[in-house]
Amino acid sequence: MTDRDCVELLQWAAPRLRLRWEGFRRVRGQVCKRLGRRLKALGLSSAAEYRTRLEADPSEWDVLDSFCRVTISRFYRDHRVFDVLRDDLLPALLEQSRARGEHRFRVWSAGCASGEEPYTVSVLFQMGLQPRFPEAKLDLVATDADEALLERARRGCYPRGALRELPPEWAAAAFPEPGPEPCLAPRFREGLTFLRQDLRTELQDGPFHLVLCRNVAFTYFAPPLQREVLPKLVARLVPDGLLVIGGHESLPEHDTDLERAAGPLPVFRRRRS
Numbered sequence: 001m002t003d004r005d006c007v008e009l010l011q012w013a014a015p016r017l018r019l020r021w022e023g024f025r026r027v028r029g030q031v032c033k034r035l036g037r038r039l040k041a042l043g044l045s046s047a048a049e050y051r052t053r054l055e056a057d058p059s060e061w062d063v064l065d066s067f068c069r070v071t072i073s074r075f076y077r078d079h080r081v082f083d084v085l086r087d088d089l090l091p092a093l094l095e096q097s098r099a100r101g102e103h104r105f106r107v108w109s110a111g112c113a114s115g116e117e118p119y120t121v122s123v124l125f126q127m128g129l130q131p132r133f134p135e136a137k138l139d140l141v142a143t144d145a146d147e148a149l150l151e152r153a154r155r156g157c158y159p160r161g162a163l164r165e166l167p168p169e170w171a172a173a174a175f176p177e178p179g180p181e182p183c184l185a186p187r188f189r190e191g192l193t194f195l196r197q198d199l200r201t202e203l204q205d206g207p208f209h210l211v212l213c214r215n216v217a218f219t220y221f222a223p224p225l226q227r228e229v230l231p232k233l234v235a236r237l238v239p240d241g242l243l244v245i246g247g248h249e250s251l252p253e254h255d256t257d258l259e260r261a262a263g264p265l266p267v268f269r270r271r272r273s
């Protein structure tokens with residue numbers, strides 16, 4: 001299957017999965033490779049034949065859907081976002097919680113891939129915040145539609161390249177083992193739960209102090225679905241709670257429930273009503 005065939009297939013199929021083709025434009029290599037292998041496995045010789053197959057067999061849509069998950073992630077991705085969370089935004093939220101006598105700090109990582117993002121929050125929380133807020137306890141739920149990625153997340157072992165943006169002293173504390181694929185030290189796994197959940201149809205119950213929904217909904221979902229998901233995410237934030245999206249993403253038209261929390265960085269705060 002040529003690149004052009006793959007693109008045409010994705011342009012046709014994406015809206016039927018409530019996705020948008022444009023999200024895949026730059027990263028389609030991963031998806032097209034999987035599609036090429038699938039065609040071979042099914043003994044089909046063209047994208048047109050695969051399309052006929054999809055029209056005849058509804059279960060093949062689930063297979064195609066699973067191919068459309070782009071799995072790229074790494075620790076401390078978009079470092080400026082994590083820096084401002086650590087230095088300004090999370091301390092302010094933790095101060096508020098402390099004043100109310102609350103100790104649980106609730107976080108949701110939606111589209112958590114193999115755990116790089118939720119474990120980044122855990123390491124940041126223990127290394128960057130708990131010295132100042134020793135009473136605070138992290139309660140983090142991480143969800144993804146892909147069970148194989150969640151299995152890797154639960155294993156918690158990563159190639160060194162995935163850690164290169166973590167501050168070096170944090171990387172040394174969190175991954176003390178030598179070797180090319182070190183595993184996360186047990187204390188950074190405490191308070192984390194990994195669950196399979198498709199964000200198009202199911203959302204975690206809140207309320208959360210922090211929701212990370214980066215490089216998933218606002219890249220790959222079709223615009224009407226983005227407009228449906230956004231208010232549901234906002235409704236799951238506490239007043240002053242934070243929503244983080246990806247560095248190249250923007251929010252669909254939304255009402256005034258959110259304000260920017262860190263200048264141009266993709267972090268938004270739920271206004272108090």
Ligand SMILES: C[S@@+](CC[C@H](N)C(=O)[O-])C[C@H]1O[C@@H](n2cnc3c(N)ncnc32)[C@H](O)[C@@H]1O
Nearest residue numbers: 069070072073111113144145146198199214215
């Ligand atoms: C590009 S990764 C982003 C990982 C991480 N949030 C980050 O920014 O580094 C996208 C992740 O979203 C997951 N995903 C895609 N569609 C999803 C859906 N409908 N519901 C839940 N997770 C989904 C994929 O399996 C993948 O792990």
